[in-house]
Amino acid sequence: MAGLGIGIASFLLLFLYVYNDLTYNHFNKNLANIYRVYEGNGAQTKGLLLPKMQDEIPEVKNGTRIFDWDGFRMSYKNLAFPENIQYADTGFFSVFTFPFIEGSAKPGIKDKYGVVISKEFAEKYFGDKPAIGKKIRVKFDNTFLHVNGVVDIPSNSSVKFNILASYETGETISPWIKGVHDWYNTFSNTYVLLENGVKPASIQNKLQRIVHENFLPVGKNKTKLNLVPFKDYHAKEESNRTMIIILTVIALGILSIAVVNFINLTITSSLSRIKETGIKKMFGASRKQLIIQMLTESLMVSFVALLLGGLITTLTLPYFNQLFGTRLHFNPLQNPILLLILAAIWLVIGIVSGTVPALFMAKAKLTNSIRGSLSSVNKAGTARYSLLIVQFVIAIVLIAGTVLIRKQISFMMNKDTKFDKENVVVADLETWQYQDMKAASQKFKVISEELQASPYVESVCFSNTIPGTYNQNYNTFYTEEGKGDKNIRLRKAYVGKNYFKTYGIKVLDGSGFDQDLTNYKNCMILNKTAINKLGFKGATDQLMHESSPTGDEWKVIGEVDDFSYQGAQNKMQPLAHFFTQHDNLADWNYLSVKAKPGAALQVIALMKKEWKKIPPLATANYFFANDKLNDYYKEYIKVNQLIAWFSVLAIMLSILGLFALSSYMMTRRVKEIGIRKVNGAKVSEVMSMLNKDFVKWVAIAFVIATPIAWFALNKWLENFANRTSLSWWIFALAGILALGIALLTVSWQSWKAATRNPVEALRYE
Structure with a gap:
């Protein structure tokens, strides 16, 4: 029963994890009618698109744009902290129905400087005091945001924020946000709420008319607008649905192993009750009565196991949430689907585990039952061995999956990034708690000069x-008139002098922002993918025009290698770097220092020393260049840990079942073993005889499991732009481990049986 309870608890934990993923964004009452607008394959859209859609497409009931890329230094009373503000249209809370715990959607963000904050933000800075009316100072000047509401954002929401303000507020704080009012800048996430019953296909012609009338004249943009159902957004863009399927299979697999163990034990237990059944038959018990009795007993036991599983789930869930960074809740009475799942588990386990042995017992002849023998024992044995095969099929697939996923993660993390990830130390300037920005700028200037003068340092930028932090900032560029007139959607990045030199990014052609600063006005550097897509034969002296009100002309002065600016699971995209200067160095986000080989620790020590020495004082956050890139793999590592933990648990449950089954089978063959030993059989010969059947069943399980594992893992690998090979040794290792586990488990029982005194065995038999 304990094994079944653990199996049920394991299933419930994985079910809650999967259910949380499958119900992403379901808290939105309007979910069925919410769509995200895409420009081609890009998730960001032009600023004026939404107002135009609302004006010209009556089927659009409401909509909102979200801009989530503006970070500020803020303060509340004596607390200073960096925080991102997200801007949205005032229709935001008409589209998304977040639950308010303070205030309401009216006024929400409708009045200037009014903001809605998250529950986490309120608790972090305001504690248990009401947040309504609190004022947050921005950029340490006389701009204050006042809190109009607090929302509880579910963990399974694709739209998250700490501070939400209107675009009107954003234009005051950051004047460049006014760029949302044109057909050039592409940095808005656009969502629309369609009228009931309206399908995207029915308004597609209207969307393309907007493109034809507004996109083409201003930027030669020939894109197609697409409406993606928001209910499918998480599955397509954020979640690895193949991984969710794998976790679902693991959950069902563990539950199946536990149920198989329970059924095997029930069958074994029923065989010891042959005489009891025979006596009941002799006194008139019918076949139906015997089956009902065993079903009732099985349902009672499975119900107790279900309660045990629920208790284990309740006790372990807080640790599960902490370990895997989730916010799962086990509330069967508040979740009808979970309650239905629990009822189904109870009934299926109870009925199946009760019916199988009941049928064997009910079919037994009265004379055989009273003598304590059962003609259908062989059939029962076949059923148990079949269930054993199922267990090892699941175990082999889980072992292979754990190894392959770990191999893929290792492949991505060790892939050549084409930049120096070992010797570059980064200071995160976004986290500094400075109120005097001029003093902070002077501090950064002095520190950078001191670092550059150090014998441990090669370059600073x-x-x-x-x-690892390249934002979703895109725009469309097109080539010089008369030279193909090609357009391309480029991801934009802004860097200072010596960026490519510091990071060791290879410049394939031209220069890399490392010469006289005045040379780089209206200059851009493209990566290899962008150059190839544009068909340029040489990177230098090519001209590009940006889709902007002024149609800015940019000169391509260099080509850099395709370095890993994002996770290896993603396909390389066209990328453009622009040279930037900030008179106030506090406007930069990062200070990167390239240490000489082997001197990274000395550089970190030097940076800490300089930061403490030069006012104004503040704590520092340092990391290596590849740390941000590795953040892309956190979700995969988390899921791999999930699979590894539950694979071990599945194997342990299999061992328990195999141990019980082998113990029973050895007991049945005690007389046979005694006779063989009397006739001169060696211990090794007896052990070999007893073990060979189990080896055969594991071999059959391996043959069945290998194609299943190969198909599932191959489908999973298709999700990655860069993937490892599905090597043969993964399946061989899984099979060998399964066989080794089986032999170790069975050999203990067979050794005890083989070394038993044959005289005692024959006497008791």
Whole structure:
């Protein structure tokens, strides 16, 4: 029963994890009618698109744009902290129905400087005091945001924020946000709420008319607008649905192993009750009565196991949430689907585990039952061995999956990034708690000069982005008139002098922002993918025009290698770097320092020393260049840990079942073993005889499991732009481990049986 309870608890934990993923965004009452607008394959759209859609497409009931890329230094009373503000249209809360715990959607973000904050933000800075009316100072000047509401954002929401303000507020705080009012800048996430019953296909012609009338004249943009159902957004863009399927299979697999163990034990237990059944038959018990009795007993036992599983789930869920970064809740009475699942588990386990042995017992002849023998024992044995095969099929697939996923993660993390990830140390300037920005700028200037003069340092650079933090900032560029007139959607990045030199990014052609600063006005550097897509034969002296009100002309002065600016699971995209200067160095996000080989720790020590020495004082956050890039793999590592933990649990449950089954089978063959030993059989010969059947069943399980594992894992690998090979040794290792586990488990029982005194065995038999 304990094994079944553990199996049920394991299933419930994985079910809650999978259910949380499958119900992403379901808290939105309008979910069926919410769509995200895409420009081609890009998730960001032009600023004026939504107002135009609302004006010209009556089927659009409401909509909102979201801009989530503006970070500020803020303060509340004596607390100073960095925080991102997200801007949205005032129709935001008409589209998304977040639950308010303070205030309401009216006024929400409708009045200037009014903001809605998350529950986490409120608790972090305001504690248990009411947040309504609190004022947050922005950029340490006289701009204050006042809190109009607090929302509880579910963990399974694709739209998240700490501070939400209107675009009107954003234009005051950051004047460049006014760029949302044109057909050039592409940095808005656009969502629309369609009228009931309206399908995207019915308004597609209207969407393309907007493109034809507004996109083409201003930027030669020939894109197609697509409406993606928001209910499918998480599955397509954020979640690895193949991984969710794998976790579902694991959950069902563990439950199946536990149920198989329970059925095997029930069958074994029923065989010891042959005489009891025979006596009941002799006194008139019918076949139906015997089956009902065993079903009732089985349902009672399975119900107790279900309660045990629920208790284990309740006790372990907090640790599960902490370990895997989730916010799962086990509330069967508040979740009808979970309650239905629990009822189904109870009935299926109870009925199946009760019916199988009941049928064997009911079919037994009265004379055989009273003598304590059962003609259908062989059939029962076949059933148990078949269930054993199922267990090892599941175990082999889980072992192979764990190894392959770990191999893929290792492949991505060790892939050549084509930048120096070992010797570059980064200071995160976004986290500094400075109120005097001029003093902070002077501090950064002195520190950078001191670092550059150090014998441990090769180069220093400031930038607004580093590998792993390239934001979703795109725009369309087109080539010079008369030279193909090609357009391309480029991801934009802004960097300072010596960026490519510091990161060791190879410049394939031209220069890399490392010469006289005045040379780089209206200059851009493209990556290899962009150059190839444009068909340029040489990177230098090519001209590009940006889709902007002024149609800015940019000169391509260089080509850099396709370095890993995002996770290896993603396909390389066209990328453009622009040279930027900030008079105030505090406007930069990162300070990167390239240490000489082997001197990274000395550089970190030097940076800490300089930061403490030069006012104004503040704590520092340092990391290596590849740390941000590795953040892309956190979700995969988390899921791999999930699979590894539950694979071990599945194997342990299989061992328990195999141990019980082998113990019973050895007991049945005690007389046979005694006779063989009397006739001169060696211990090794007896053990070999007893073990060979189990080896045969594991071999059959391996033959069945290998194609299943190969198909499932091959489908999973298709999700990655860069993937490892599905090597033969993965399946061989899984089979060998399964066989080794089986032999170790069975050999203990067979050794005890083989070394038993044959005289005692024959006497008791």
